[in-house]
Amino acid sequence: MTKFDKSKPHPRNQLNQLTGREWLYATRSVILSGTPAEPLNDLSPEEWSAWAAPVLTTSFPTRGPASAAHAIRRAHPSPKPPQLMAEVIQFFSQPHGWVLDPFAGVGGTLLGCALTERNGIGIELSADYIDIYQQAAAELELPTLPLLHGDARTCLQHPEITSRTFDAVITDPPYASMLSRERTGERRKRGNGAATPFTNNPADLGNLELGDFLDALRAILALAIQPLRVGGHLVVFVKDLQPTPEHHNMLHADVVNSLMQLPNLRYRGYRIWYDQSALLYPFGYPYAFVANQVHQFILVFQKQAEDV
Ligand SMILES: C[S@@+](CC[C@H](N)C(=O)[O-])C[C@H]1O[C@@H](n2cnc3c(N)ncnc32)[C@H](O)[C@@H]1O
Structure with missing residues (x-):
């Protein structure tokens, strides 16, 4: 034949x-x-290529009606501008899609969701920050989205989270010992040399040393991506710390290395958020170079199907 x-x-x-x-x-x-493969978002090719450029530059007002309630939210040591989060959310979800933020703070992600007609759910350790988020949403006349009180380690105990599938997990974790330890240069920002922790709670990842922080972050994000749809994205904001003699402290690289241990997560690359409104300080002047870090990394991962 x-x-x-x-x-x-x-x-x-x-x-x-x-x-x-x-x-x-x-x-x-x-x-x-x-179901035909869903397009990721409803951006035009021009908007898509603008978003995919390596540097996202912003200069959002911190006063007045266009400041997105910054005067209320600044009680938190590092609130993210809701307008910035709205841009990220618009790229990684469709209108009315679902976004999860396990380290929600005073709600930059949730306010960004409300601004872009997405659904969002957050978790935050501090009840005070939840209260501030709710005040900010009321001030902006935006819907108040669910911001659950608790440790992100328990995120899968909340039916609000486990009963649905998310299109994106978008989060801004507390950096390892970043705010709770005195740091060369940056401590001067706070005047008295003592930097402010997010909370004094031992469950706060911001109070952990680097190795423990990376392990805890990986464990929490492994849980948070369980309700993420296959093909959905995990987006993590990270700012590098100042180098020390012991470690380069390029925290973004440490976070990528750590999260790449998760078998169903693929690292897709990063964008740099350049915050033009960040103040400059004469760190090191006139003796040594100390970088004024006015940027943060937006690390992008994508959930892969489990191997069968
Ligand atoms: C960098 S801030 C997030 C700020 C947020 N993007 C905003 O716009 O307000 C990190 C937050 O994580 C919270 N946090 C720290 N450890 C946590 C934990 N184990 N579970 C839940 N939240 C935690 C801190 O209280 C802090 O508010």
């Missing part, structure tokens, strides 16, 4: 252009057409 190449249309097929393989597929008695 003559053997035919299944990857080409059969020479005697006058009916269609199907290859042997396609014919086999098309003649199954049950055909699951499935």
